[in-house]
Amino acid sequence: MALIEPEDARLAKLEELRRLGVDPYGGPFPGTNPIRELVQQFDSLEGSSVRAAGRIANQRDMGRAAFMDIKDWTGVIQAFFQLNRLGEEPFQIQKQLDAGDLVGVEGNLVKTRTGEKTIFVERFRVLAKALLRPPEKWHGLRDREKRYRRRAVDLFTNEEVMDCFLTRSQIIRAIRDYLQERGFIEVETPMMQSVPGGAAARPFRTHHNALDIDLYLRIAPELHLKRLLVGGMQRVFEVNRNFRNEGVSTRHNPEFTMLEIYEAYGDYTSMMQLAEGLISHLAQDVRGSSALPFGEAMIDYCPPWPRRAFWDLLDERLGLQRGDEKRIRQLAEQSEMEGAASEPADLLAFRLFEKHVEDSLMGPVFVVDYPKSISPLAKAKAEDPDLAERFDLYIAGMEIAPAYSELNDPQEQERRFLDQVGAEDERQKLDTDFLRAMAYGMPPAGGMGVGIDRLVMALTDQDSIRDVILFPLLRPTD
RNA sequence: GAGGGCGUAGCUCAGUUAGGUAGAGCAACGGACUUUUAAUCCGUAGGUCCAGGGUUCGAUCCCCUGCGCCCUCACCA
Numbered sequence: 325m326a327l328i329e330p331e332d333a334r335l336a337k338l339e340e341l342r343r344l345g346v347d348p349y350g351g352p353f354p355g356t357n358p359i360r361e362l363v364q365q366f367d368s369l370e371g372s373s374v375r376a377a378g379r380i381a382n383q384r385d386m387g388r389a390a391f392m393d394i395k396d397w398t399g400v401i402q403a404f405f406q407l408n409r410l411g412e413e414p415f416q417i418q419k420q421l422d423a424g425d426l427v428g429v430e431g432n433l434v435k436t437r438t439g440e441k442t443i444f445v446e447r448f449r450v451l452a453k454a455l456l457r458p459p460e461k462w463h464g465l466r467d468r469e470k471r472y473r474r475r476a477v478d479l480f481t482n483e484e485v486m487d488c489f490l491t492r493s494q495i496i497r498a499i500r501d502y503l504q505e506r507g508f509i510e511v512e513t514p515m516m517q518s519v520p521g522g523a524a525a526r527p528f529r530t531h532h533n534a535l536d537i538d539l540y541l542r543i544a545p546e547l548h549l550k551r552l553l554v555g556g557m558q559r560v561f562e563v564n565r566n567f568r569n570e571g572v573s574t575r576h577n578p579e580f581t582m583l584e585i586y587e588a589y590g591d592y593t594s595m596m597q598l599a600e601g602l603i604s605h606l607a608q609d610v611r612g613s614s615a616l617p618f619g620e621a622m623i624d625y626c627p628p629w630p631r632r633a634f635w636d637l638l639d640e641r642l643g644l645q646r647g648d649e650k651r652i653r654q655l656a657e658q659s660e661m662e663g664a665a666s667e668p669a670d671l672l673a674f675r676l677f678e679k680h681v682e683d684s685l686m687g688p689v690f691v692v693d694y695p696k697s698i699s700p701l702a703k704a705k706a707e708d709p710d711l712a713e714r715f716d717l718y719i720a721g722m723e724i725a726p727a728y729s730e731l732n733d734p735q736e737q738e739r740r741f742l743d744q745v746g747a748e749d750e751r752q753k754l755d756t757d758f759l760r761a762m763a764y765g766m767p768p769a770g771g772m773g774v775g776i777d778r779l780v781m782a783l784t785d786q787d788s789i790r791d792v793i794l795f796p797l798l799r800p801t802d
Numbered sequence: 803g804a805g806g807g808c809g810u811a812g813c814u815c816a817g818u819u820a821g822g823u824a825g826a827g828c829a830a831c832g833g834a835c836u837u838u839u840a841a842u843c844c845g846u847a848g849g850u851c852c853a854g855g856g857u858u859c860g861a862u863c864c865c866c867u868g869c870g871c872c873c874u875c876a877c878c879a
Contacts, residue, residue, distance in 0.1 A: 331812080333830060382839080389836035406836055423829080436837045460813035460828050462840060467814085469871040481813095525878060544879095570878045571803085580879070678878090723879060775879055788872095801870065 330455035337420040338453050346417055348453035353377045353428030360398035362433060366441050369433050376401060376443060377428040377451060379480055380421060382461050390418060394429060394443075397486055402442040403429045409444065417450065423461070424454035472796055485791075492780045492792055494610045496563060499583060499776075502602050508559040508585065513548035515541060515565065521755040522546030522701070524744075525568040528578075541567035544773070546701065547758040549586050550730065554766045558588040563776065574788040575722060578797050581776040590770035591729040592702075592713045596690055599717055599725055599772060600627035603688065603779070611783055618720045618785050621686050631715075633693040638673060641681050652676070670695035678723075685718035700740040702728035703768075720782040727772035734762040 341348045356375045378396035388407040393400050407415045421427060431446040459465040464481045471478040471485070479486050500510065518537065520527040522544030530539050545562050552560050566582045587594060607625035608614050614626045638644040644651060649669040656672040657665075659679055673695070685691070692715045696704050699712035713729035731737050741754050780792040790796035 331830075384838050384841050385835090386838065386841080387835040389838085391838050391841085393839080402839070404837070408836070436839090438837065438839080440837085440839070442837085457812050457829060462828075463814040465813070467809095467871085469809090470813090472871090523879080566879085568878065571876075573875095573878090574873085576878060582879080679875095726879080773879085778879075799870070 328456070331457060334422060334453065334455050334457075337422065338455070341417065341420050341450060341453065344413065344417055344420075346420075346450055348450050350428075350449045350451050353449055353451055356428065358398040359394065359396045359401045362401050362443075363399055363441055366433065370435070372433060373430060373446070374433045374443060375428065375430045376403075378426065379458075380423050380425050380427060381458075383421070383423055388415075391442075392421070392427075394427065395480070397490070402436075402440050403431070403448075404436070404442050404444050405448075406444070409446065414448070418448070420453075421450070422454065422457075424456070424458035425450065426452035426454070468790075469798075472790055472798055473801070475794055488780075488784050488786065488792065489794060491610065491784055495606055495780055495783060496776065498606055498610050499563065499602065502605055503561050503585065506559070506598075508561045508587075509557065511549070511552060511557070511560050511562055512564065513542075513545045513552075513562060515567075517542050517548075519755045519757075521758065523566075523568075526570060528567050528569050543568050544582070545584050546771070546773070547755050549584055549771070550766060550769075551758065551761045553586055553588050553730075553769050554761045554764055558767070559586070561585040572797060574790070575778065577777065577789050577793055580789070580793075583774040583776055584771065585774070586730070586769050586771045588767040588769045591768065592692075592715055592727050592770055595727040595770040595772040596629075596631075596715060598770075599690075599727070599774075600629055600688075603719075606779075606783060616783060616785070618686070618782060619787065621720070623686060623688070623720060623782070625688060629688040629690055629717075631690045631692050634677065634691055634695070635693065637681050637691065638677055641684075642676060644673065644676065668697060670697045674698050682718065682723065683721040685721055687717070687719040688724075689718050690715040691718060697743075699728065700744050701731055701737075703731050719779070722778045722782065723775070724778050724782065725772055725774040727770065730766075730769045730771045732762065732766040732768050734759055734766075737762055 338348050353375070356377045359376050359378060362369060362374055362376060376394055376396070378394040381393040381395040381400055384391040390405045392403045392405065394403050405415065405418045410418065427448055428451050429443055429445045429448040431444045433441065433443055436442050459477065459481050465471050465474070465478055471482070479489070504510070516530065516532075516539040518539055520540035520543045523546070525543045527540040527543050530541065531537070532539055544566055545564065549560055549562060561583060563581065563583045565579050567579050569578065570576065572578065585595070585598065587598070604614055604625040604627050607616055615622055615624045617623070635646040642655060644655065652669045652673050653665060655676055659676065693705070693711045694714045694716070696702070696710055696712040699714045702712040702714040705711045705713055715727050716723050717725040717727070731740070738759050741759070777789050777792050781787070781789060784792065786792050
């Protein structure tokens with residue numbers, strides 16, 4: 325049984341093309357102009373011969389003439405096929421074309437009498453006969469499940485989807501440029517690790533056959549990047565995937581893209597400046613404005629961004645004061661939180677923050693002065709040792725970027741790790757090799773992790789992470 | 803993992819008010835048309851109504867189970 329079921333009518337046209345001596349999956353078609361250029365630079369190109377290649381988005385058949393809308397990833401332009409311009413046989417070939425086929429056309433760029441910029445086709449080549457129909461021409465593919473499962477169709481059908489992913493690419497490129505201009509180098513560290521560290525999350529497990537060892541897909545690159553600080557790399561960053569074996573939601577995909585940045589001799593305040601500079605630059609240069617819409621809200625990326633203390637926000641929103649353990653547990657209980665009686669109060673406070681405060685932080689806002697106990701990789705504040713030198717950057721109600729003054733005291737780091745290890749065997753195995761590296765001397769440093777998918781969501785006004793990941797995880801169907 | 807919603811033609815959706823084996827638009831097919839643009843006009847065809855079971859004379863509709871997706875919550879970034 326065939327794996328796909330082509331349309332009979334299209335198979336017949338495929339055969340007819342072959343009978344006419346045409347390869348329905350034709351060779352290269354070089355020398356084309358991006359269609360947007362043909363449209364935008366029409367005035368200077370008018371009357372000259374141009375070439376374009378793309379997908380037939382729509383056909384208007386007039387008998388001895390036909391109009392087609394040819395679409396590439398930059399835009400769409402009309403092509404006009406006429407019997408007396410092409411001749412009998414080429415026109416017969418044109419008759420075998422359907423919406424969805426890929427075609428290359430060449431001809432004069434002129435306007436029709438109704439003023440439409442049009443390629444009057446002199447020559448054309450069939451580049452690919454589509455055996456399946458594209459979705460309907462004006463509603464397109466709307467069904468979310470079909471869109472995610474058939475992203476190829478989604479991309480060529482829904483312009484705003486293509487635009488979003490083109491923007492994502494521009495954002496990532498702009499990040500690389502921005503950091504490299506400031507002396508940061510891009511590195512790559514292991515995705516497969518024997519000890520998954522750098523975050524509190526459940527890892528995916530896999531196995532290496534030749535060495536016969538279990539490995540974990542990384543939950544964060546943090547501990548390896550800090551080894552590079554020990555090694556003398558002073559400014560490093562990595563943009564790559566992390567993998568966390570946790571739930572899936574509009575803000576969580578099991579594999580997601582993280583930017584981690586480390587700056588030797590910096591601290592969390594230098595990371596604040598970097599975050600402000602970088603993200604406002606992205607808004608301005610990639611999105612074209614320092615104020616961008618997100619849903620109903622307008623987000624102003626113009627620095628400086630406010631700093632708000634963790635406990636102040638909890639006090640303001642929930643009337644919760646630092647150290648009031650009884651009330652924290654009481655509220656956790658009311659919020660039906662697991663471990664309301666047993667988990668450390670700071671951790672519960674943090675969860676209450678995520679549950680009741682986070683969504684309202686349109687930001688950008690730096691939340692600072694987190695409890696040290698929930699920040700095992702961050703330095704303590706000298707003037708208030710129960711707090712950490714840490715911020716979480718919130719934008720559009722999402723945690724976008726946590727950053728620390730990185731702890732560089734190996735003995736203190738060891739104590740903090742040991743405090744974290746409890747019954748959670750798989751979540752926090754100890755990376756002793758990392759501690760050993762730190763014992764050789766790690767420079768004080770600022771470090772930040774930027775959730776790229778969420779940042780793209782904020783900058784492109786998307787409310788689901790699946791709309792900024794080309795192939796989000798779905799349960800397979802067949 | 804829990805709760806709610808959804809699943810009908812290739813696509814976007816109606817619908818069966820209260821159970822009697824389904825409809826539109828677009829797409830497709832045949833025909834007319836050499837400047838149309840959601841082309842138009844005439845005609846035709848197209849469905850395991852998500853899957854399995856139950857109730858019933860009869861189920862796409864009611865009930866149960868399963869599968870998938872969406873939303874909210876939980877875990878997490």
